[in-house]
Amino acid sequence: xxxxxxxxxxxxxxxxxxxxxxxxxxxxxxxxxxxxxxxxxxxxxxxxxxxxxxxxxxxxxxxxxxxxxxxxxxxxxxxxxxxxxxxxxxxxxxxxxxxxxxxxxxxxxxxxxxxxxxxxxxxx
Numbered sequence: 001x002x003x004x005x006x007x008x009x010x011x012x013x014x015x016x017x018x019x020x021x022x023x024x025x026x027x028x029x030x031x032x033x034x035x036x037x038x039x040x041x042x043x044x045x046x047x048x049x050x051x052x053x054x055x056x057x058x059x060x061x062x063x064x065x066x067x068x069x070x071x072x073x074x075x076x077x078x079x080x081x082x083x084x085x086x087x088x089x090x091x092x093x094x095x096x097x098x099x100x101x102x103x104x105x106x107x108x109x110x111x112x113x114x115x116x117x118x119x120x121x122x123x124x
Contacts, residue, residue, distance in 0.1 A: 005046035008065075009057045010107045013037060016049050019106055023082060024067060057108045064103070064110035072100045072115050079113070 010016040013034045020026040026039040026047055036050040051057075069075050075093045079102060082089050089104040093113075101114025 004044075005048060007048040007050065008109065009052045010049050010109065011051070011057050012107060013049060013051050016107050016109075019087075020047065020049070022085065023078065023087070059108065059110070064112050066112040066114065069113065069115050075101055075113055075115050 013031075013036075017028050017031065017037045017039065020039055021028060024041075026041050029038045029040055031037040034051060036048065039047045039049065041047070069078065072093070079089060079093050082104070087104065087106060089102060091102055093100055093102045096114065099114040099116045101112060103110065103112050105111070
């Protein structure tokens with residue numbers, strides 16, 4: 001079984017669409033004003049962004065989105081692109097458990113960017 005889409009509520013739809021297209025390799029397929037947008041990526045994952053008519057855009061404290069990159073160099077490149085684009089990122093990439101990455105907020109979304117080190121096991 002494969003998850004095929006995720007629906008997220010954002011505060012500012014136009015800015016969120018631009019963010020996901022500019023930095024996270026999504027493409028907007030459909031947009032209905034400032035209410036809803038349907039984006040896809042190269043893996044055929046569908047991301048639906050929408051505003052809430054009741055302005056309820058809160059997520060639980062630990063809720064976040066994780067994006068995995070191919071290597072640590074790609075993490076560093078994206079970090080610099082975000083900073084160059086005036087996206088607030090509090091801390092630079094660092095080793096986090098079995099990964100190398102960083103966290104930041106965009107709109108009301110808590111986002112993780114990282115590269116996970118390969119797991120190795122030994123039979124002794």
